[in-house]
Amino acid sequence: MDHETIDSDEWDELMRNLEATIPVYDRINRFATLGQVAKWRAAVRARLPGEGDSMTGRVLEVGCGPGSFAEDVAGGELVCLDPSELMLEAARPRVNAKREARGDSPVEFVLGKAEELPFDADSFDGACSLFSFRDWYDKRAGLSEVLRVLRPGAKVVIVDPAKMNRLHGLFGWLWMRVWVGAYARIVCGVSDHPWKWLTKTYVHFGTTRDYVRMLEEVGFVDVRAKVIFPGMATIWEGTKAES
Numbered sequence: 001m002d003h004e005t006i007d008s009d010e011w012d013e014l015m016r017n018l019e020a021t022i023p024v025y026d027r028i029n030r031f032a033t034l035g036q037v038a039k040w041r042a043a044v045r046a047r048l049p050g051e052g053d054s055m056t057g058r059v060l061e062v063g064c065g066p067g068s069f070a071e072d073v074a075g076g077e078l079v080c081l082d083p084s085e086l087m088l089e090a091a092r093p094r095v096n097a098k099r100e101a102r103g104d105s106p107v108e109f110v111l112g113k114a115e116e117l118p119f120d121a122d123s124f125d126g127a128c129s130l131f132s133f134r135d136w137y138d139k140r141a142g143l144s145e146v147l148r149v150l151r152p153g154a155k156v157v158i159v160d161p162a163k164m165n166r167l168h169g170l171f172g173w174l175w176m177r178v179w180v181g182a183y184a185r186i187v188c189g190v191s192d193h194p195w196k197w198l199t200k201t202y203v204h205f206g207t208t209r210d211y212v213r214m215l216e217e218v219g220f221v222d223v224r225a226k227v228i229f230p231g232m233a234t235i236w237e238g239t240k241a242e243s
């Protein structure tokens with residue numbers, strides 16, 4: 001595992017561990033981020049195409065997991081992709097019940113991987129990925145695929161806990177290891193909790209700047225990154241150039 005790739009055995013094990021987090025995912029996520037996760041999700045929604053809280057156009061979420069972000073996306077045409085059938089099964093009823101209650105069209109759920117997106121070129125008005133990019137087994141290939149499926153002028157928005165430098169990374173590691181680990185053990189009552197994989201992928205994940213560079217190298221323009229309060233996560237944005 002390095003900041004660009006995860007080998008296939010490790011990725012399979014990571015996926016099994018991610019699936020095991022489904023029942024406690026939202027609880028631990030809220031706790032681990034001291035409740036800030038809701039603001040980060042709102043920051044992504046604000047960067048998707050649309051007016052106010054209502055999204056417009058066709059937007060792809062890569063790595064939707066159990067639907068924690070998708071359920072609050074109002075309007076537009078949302079397509080949620082994940083390589084785990086179990087994640088999609090958890091997300092489908094939850095997200096579509098909320099969309100139906102708001103009068104929005106149902107989400108299209110697609111089994112697939114960032115690295116081989118099963119979509120036509122130039123077919124999305126926006127794309128996002130929250131707490132998933134870190135898990136992609138080939139981040140460069142995944143970003144190239146996202147670029148391919150975006151329409152010219154469309155934007156990708158990514159959130160994940162990158163580090164600014166080694167010292168920041170050490171704090172992040174301690175935070176996940178001690179704080180999140182203790183919560184998983186005490187509140188969820190499991191000593192060998194799969195959540196510890198978070199620490200592992202965090203350690204191998206690169207810096208904010210590594211992925212600014214990667215977004216630029218695969219061809220995104222107007223690439224920006226911001227470490228968001230209180231310094232636990234980075235939000236990256238990149239645009240597909242108008243041809």
Ligand SMILES: C[S@@+](CC[C@H](N)C(=O)[O-])C[C@H]1O[C@@H](n2cnc3c(N)ncnc32)[C@H](O)[C@@H]1O
Nearest residue numbers: 063064065068069087113114130132135136137
């Ligand atoms: C922690 S969950 C994120 C859930 C959700 N996006 C959120 O906002 O909380 C990470 C998801 O990324 C998915 N994932 C892992 N590797 C992936 C890949 N190569 N391509 C697309 N999704 C991937 C996992 O299956 C998992 O459901």
